[in-house]
Amino acid sequence: MIRKELCKIISQQEIAADIYELTVQGELVDQISAPGQFVHIRVSNGWDPLLRRPISISSFDKKQLSMTMIYRKEGKGTSILAESGPGELIDILGPLGNGFPVNEVSSGETALLVGGGIGVPPLYELSNQLVAKGVKVIHVLGFQTEAAVFYEKEFLNNGETYVTTVDGSYARQGFVTDVMKDLQFDCIYTCGPTPMLKAIEQSYSNKKVFLSLEERMGCGIGACFACVCKSADDPTGVSYKKVCSDGPVFRAGEVLI
Amino acid sequence: MIRKELCKIISQQEIAADIYELTVQGELVDQISAPGQFVHIRVSNGWDPLLRRPISISSFDKKQLSMTMIYRKEGKGTSILAESGPGELIDILGPLGNGFPVNEVSSGETALLVGGGIGVPPLYELSNQLVAKGVKVIHVLGFQTEAAVFYEKEFLNNGETYVTTVDGSYARQGFVTDVMKDLQFDCIYTCGPTPMLKAIEQSYSNKKVFLSLEERMGCGIGACFACVCKSADDPTGVSYKKVCSDGPVFRAGEVLI
Amino acid sequence: MSRLNIELPGLTLRNPIMPASGCFGFGREYSKFYDLSVLGAIMIKATTLEPRFGNPTPRVAETTAGMLNAIGLQNPGLEKVLGEELPWLSQYDVPIIANVAGSLEEDYVEVARRISKAPNVHALELNISCPNVKTGGIAFGTIPEVAKQLTRKVKEVSEVPVYVKLSPNVTNIVEMAKAVEAGGADGLTMINTLVGMRLDLKTGNPILANRTGGLSGPAIKPVAIRMIYEVSQAVSIPIIGMGGIESAADVIEYFYAGASAVAVGTANFVDPFVCPTIIKELPDLLEKLGFEHINECTGRSWKKDGQLAYHRA
């Protein structure tokens, strides 16, 4: 069930250039059903900024009722969010959407988790859960530049991890797709910029691929029709899916991206 | 000179029901030239609320570069202001306007200081300065009800002090004008609701009276013409005074109230 | 005794608070947060004759204290609304106001004719003012004679009272209001969104794929208040007011201006509980302000004391 709750900030820190890791505590954590779900955060009590900000849950702990989000400080809303500190209460709506289906790979199989930039965070909980059920995980994480890299160690703890940077300032220079070519796996889970998702969808049409999409949102719960995408089997018609409530994770080929 | 400065909050406390006493430190204190001047406070970094809030300086200390404001938490802006605490920085524009002329009474004479509700604060610095130069001060302070009374002790320290409450829940029941009738004095300084100012102006046309006015403000510095009032000698014409830059203190009979 | 019940043409409302069209879908999502029967009414999403996909995304953009939307009237079409959405809503004890849209006059008329027969539809809201649809809409919403004509045609076929939703994007809103009143409208709803635009700093392109969109939220409230103030003095049909409402105080301000009920749109996205919260807080605020009933507030900004509000007459 979706809840709206004033959650208490446990900690917040800048873990890479403009990348913040925010941990909060709240009853709504108990409602999380899958890695890859997200929350909708109100960053101000007033009306500037007006809209909530959608941010993925990057990990959670139901015993502690705590969850962690990782976000990039970019515009007005995330800049305000970055200023809040431990003990403060923030208004969170969630958990929202449907996450990554962990049951699509079985113990002993290999899952490839591919993240680009701020698409990396939701893969972390996914990685943890896959490892827990005995799936072998390989991570390919793409960043712009050295200063933007985060969570490399955390992913390494779960399995093989390849990092790329666009400018070559750290690890391998290039795109995640360059690395992927040489890897063996049964299933892909990916989240990141749309061009990356498109490239992966096209190159691996023979594989099971799950993509997490982004779209500008109004309500975040399926009521406003801001975040729709066309069903892939009806490209000129009226069939659609909502990223917020039907996604954000879709099976490759399910919707037009 | 008027400055715009991020001033540091030294302390803030609720001294009566919804009445807050806020002390800040900043270079602009050095620019204060008279009791009864005010500052224009920005209560939010964003645009909701948009406008600054005009608040009188109730006392200041040039050595410490500190000043105190007393305000009623009422609408959106003052409610936000009431939430800030020591160490935080607030954006203050000031000092603004022309204050009470302390030189209109001489040592040995008696000044009557009449304040209504949230018009009481600016009289406190005035009282201190008058006492310092040897003027006898009498205070008449009107409040709605017992819970709203503040600074009685502080004024008592400077001289005779009469308190009235509209509902009679504390001290004498009635209006400040009821008390004033029986007092002897050379000059009146007053600040409070417009009906009170009007009553005083009418009843004491034979005395020296200085009134501090309130008006909704835009800029607070004389540029927008939001806060004008008509000159009393040209009631149907185009002569005017600006409350923010020509006032807020005017000699009775100078402007139409 | 309730301070909030209101009678309007076709509508017996337990309170004058309803979600605005397009901001509440067909109620399913919000039904997970609270019992929809607490609402005064529900204005459902615009319904067109055929299903529509609407505009490409991005469809929303934030502005200071507001948002732009260019959904483009996405909806499942009349059949599905009649066959699925309205029956689903009938489990709740709440009157439905059906928002009717189209490109051609015939479309409006056909949707109105059929949807007005649904048992839980107690009124129509004629959407002549959607700024996000290329064909049709704009003339209906900006030319008085065209609006009047459409209103008359829809009135002829509708089995329930017809409220016409006015666009604020006009020079003379009073003229539009009088025209649709003359066309037989039973009430007005106002305002729809102001046409606006945001551009992306990095690309220079409009943020919305549709380029322009409709501005809603607290930013537009003063424009709505002014228009309702003007129109309520010029017509004798009731007004359901909307535009940036987010608190009980806002509701009272709309009533003072001349509204007899209100709708809450954008604020639902910020706080899904905003409607029940306002409904809960209104009686206390009325008490504090000294009103026995909310209908005493209607038109207070321009009525002489003692004059009667529309719905007391």
Added chain:
Amino acid sequence: MSRLNIELPGLTLRNPIMPASGCFGFGREYSKFYDLSVLGAIMIKATTLEPRFGNPTPRVAETTAGMLNAIGLQNPGLEKVLGEELPWLSQYDVPIIANVAGSLEEDYVEVARRISKAPNVHALELNISCPNVKTGGIAFGTIPEVAKQLTRKVKEVSEVPVYVKLSPNVTNIVEMAKAVEAGGADGLTMINTLVGMRLDLKTGNPILANRTGGLSGPAIKPVAIRMIYEVSQAVSIPIIGMGGIESAADVIEYFYAGASAVAVGTANFVDPFVCPTIIKELPDLLEKLGFEHINECTGRSWKKDGQLAYHRA
């Protein structure tokens, strides 16, 4: 090399940032905060033939992310502006744009004729759009033919280029823009305020003594952007844009929409240093976005790459 210098009819600007009319008086107050010569230009307060007191107070009311004003064109009158204000301003090396207002056509013409002779007045801004004055104003600002006629009359007598300030309170802003262009306008300034209203919760009365007022501030920015986007594609005279500008990013957004310079109004009240701050921050932002000169930004939202901005032609 400056990235900010701009050439417009009558105006050689060291940068395209100027305070908007009515939000900066005649400059005296802000001259205490900074040297006015840093500004691109100054749009002085509306000047009428005779001195005016304006409307009763309260004259301003706050709204969410905006404010309403109903100053009512208070000003000291043409004589005093010519005799005192403009000479005082001449100590600064900054072109003045004189905002011309009136009730009758003759008033406009007379003010324009005489004020355009002042040596530091480099352009006129014809205020046909003030929402707070009862007589005259409204027809000039909403009827294309009337606006065109007035523009023509003023052009006949003015010794400097004439910019016409458009009202956003119209159904079709493009039509208004084309009309004044046809009347000979050298440029446009837009937008003036949207008509709005706030009511007092306790009394039920309008907060403004004038009842309605003009809405300005960040709330109206998306409406201004949209209108400039539409108008800049339909006319071939330059536009000075305004409405809620408060940052260098806002300036760029206005240029993308189609503006060739901008004015800052309400934001001066919030931060008296807003104009010099924006002027200081603009070059870095342009650098970051990859522009060598701000004029590359004009109309970027609708121009094909490589097409030239107005002031490069």
